Amino acid sequence: MYKLPIKLYRAAQVRELDRIAIQERGIPGFELMSRAGYAVFQCLRNKWPYARSVAVFCGSGNNAGDGYIIARLAMDAGLSVTVYCVWDPGRLTGDALAAYQQFAEVKGTVVQFQSGLDIEADVTVDALLGTGLDRPVTGAYAEAIAFINTHQKHVIAVDIPSGLNADTGNVMACAVKAECTVSFIGLKQGLFTGQAADYCGEIFYASLAVPDDVFEAVPSRTVRVIKTRMPDRERCAHKGHYGHVLIVGGDQGFSGAARMAGEAALRVGSGLVSIATRPEHAGLMNMNRPELMCHGVRNAGQLRSLLEKADVIIVGPGLGQSDWASELFSVAVNSQKPLVIDADGLNLLARAPFAKPNWILTPHPGEAGRLLQCSTAEVQQDRFASAAAMQAKFGGVAILKGAGTLIASEHELAVSTSGNPGMASGGMGDVLAGVIAGLLVQGLALKDAAQQGVHIHGLAADLAVEKDGERGLLASDLMDPLRQLVNS
Template sequence: MLHKNTQSSLTQKLYRAAQVKHLELEAAASVGLSKFELMQRAGKAVFENCVSLMPNSECYLILVGVGNNAGDGYITALNAVNAGKQVILCAIEPEREVQGDAARAQQAWLNNGGKVQAFEPSMLDRCDLVIDALLGIGIVGIIRNEFADVIDAINHSGKPVLSVDLPSGLDADTGESLGRCIKADVTVTFIGIKLGLTTGAGKQSCGQLVFEDLGIGKAFTAIARSDATALDLKHFKGLAPRPVHSHKGSYGRLLCVGGNNGMSGAIRLSAEAALRSGTGLVKAFVHEQSKFLVGAGRPELMVICNDLEEALDWATCIVIGPGLGRDDWSQDIFDRVLNFVEKNPKPIVIDADALNLMASTGSFVALSECVVTPHSGEAARLLNVSVEEVENSRFIFARQCAERYEATCILKGAGTIVDNQEHSWVCRHGNPGMATAGMGDVLAGLIGSLMAQEVEKELACQYAVSLHAKAGDIVAEKYGQRGLLASDLFDTVRTLINE
């Protein structure tokens, strides 16, 4: 049986920006900290991360706006100067009056002999590191031109960038760029990790994500409700050891349906992924022209092209879609599988071309124990929206997809999301090298494998997504991202699932 740690760490919980904004002061007060003391801790944490992550940087260009992020920037500047660093501090609107604790931080900087200058692009040539404290989590709507111009200059400078709390111009909840967005190398975020930093374009924009709870993390989590949870393979205890007295029938029977004529590779990847992750028996139902190609070289895999209903009855779980295609054969097979499962409920993973056929079906009947695994293009077709809309609000559309089809939705991509209609989980692992043919087929096989082995649906989805992405990271770290093949994951998946 698969186990997961029941206690979530602070870095597992994810929050909406409004929760952090409205509850951070209450959490700070509960441990005897003022807002300014919190700001001091934030600035100190930023500087310490600059030193540890970019130790050879001697000249900091710190860019501030007028909000609380600016206050963090001023405190960072004080810490840097006092440590002997050279600091150029620029405000986008230096003549604009700063309010509240940000004003207090600004005054402390001025009292220490610091200057606040207007930004000039030439300043980028003089610095070793850019610290982005321009815009915080309170920003709404498209950013103004004066900020957009500075962001463009920073992004084109080639200088390393550390963003304070989140990259300026990023929507903290969705990860959408608000017209322009800083492309940070490092983001140091505070109190609670914001949803938008973990998936899609937001994951790309924030670079390496560093979490600092500023000493109030536990107090904050006690009063704030987490909207989502980060997935990390280390949070799973893994599958229990197998009993000595067991046989192949003890570990599930998975039926993989797909492999149309000329599309044999996808179903082979799904089926072999299932074998490599421990399913006792795996059968592939394919087009008669694909039977030889799917079975060649993998004698442990049973390949059939007839008696579909008998195979469906045999299976403890079904994966449908890899290499299924979208012709008359595909439609007939799809209809027969879904009709069978509607009348004989059992776990099913609907992937790839099966999702496209499902999108074209006006009266889809909800299935029990169903998992759908779209990428953003397939999700857009399932929900009749644009791909851009899905990518700009990944959490929202993952939830909509789960609700519309009464299923657990796995929205694939950078920061893959698992949503069961009530809660979301987002994967920490994964890399751009995994954007290659067949990766989704392997994932579908892993999910089906675990469900065939009677791992509970949500846990199977979370573990499979984490296992798949972590294996991709390990292989990419060893051999490089370019040239990474989906089948390269098999040996690593086998190692990880046995740890």
């Protein structure tokens, strides 16, 4: 197994990688299949060293060929092995047929799968369907997937959990819920966003010894986000060196949103943070965080002087959609300062869309649907396409929040897998907006501030749940972990 690569690929790109490796680099297809089977078997042995029995579920394509090789390796190691097929192995073709024939030569056991079978195994190998799936799973395949999910304990998926779309991460009617997945050659982008989070388990990678120049021949603009180190501070630094964030928000009943965004910006290192809010809130908002400078603003005229002093502006946390909100939104987004647009700032933008090159949009799928004038379901149908469409329409950087948050910039589409279900609580988006603005104001480029902000935000949530668990996590619980992360 290897460290997960940064680059991600669509299914068609992986097929091209395969073609180049086989046809142009002269690596026999059966050799690649054998390496794949060996990688999965090694992972199986490492993860479950005491396993003595293996059930391998095989379908009709090259994924099945991998399965038959895994079954033969398990037999060679002295394990009890049974292959359950949903496709007559005699009808396989090419390398997959050769893999089956090798298994048959060593008297391997193959049983036609039926849902009423009594199957007992320490580990189940899912080799039913591969990355080429483009329609809902039905028939015997659906029955086998349901059986695996209901009856089998430890499940390892070959290349991708059967039933999962390799490009979108969506479940095609049903999918295997694996404890781990071993992906080959090109890491599939669909493993890292959307519904995939509930199906892939731990993801491992095997390059199958494909030469590096093969990957250079198939460019990809999709990457995983990894944490990068913040630059060290000079001993003679002062607050003016690290920027001034202004937050515009906090309508009646929503003062906490702007307050949390402000503290998050401070916790990741912003030199100064001001909040422009309803006058009724200004005297109270910083009672337990006096470092925040809170200003009561009644109209756009009073906001302009604050905009002049700011380096980065957040518009939206708790802003509402009243006439007051619309007036402040209009003057803020017409400034030339870098912007982070969140929450009701996004809803106001959806009313009268326009583009800017120097802002970061942070919608969840519902807000993204309003920005793209489509349903939430349509957004989620292909999250990669939706994030790219928002960036193309609005410019700057577009974030699509959710499991496997996407960050779309002009030339790159990134995915961050940090975070956990405990983040399904109010205020998390406000904290994210503050984190991104706090990084942006310290000199990170627009793309980098968005990518690192999303990733650090999720990592902070992961740290926050280590001791007490996910349920009951509050957005404000992220503040101390955020400070730890930007200093590590």
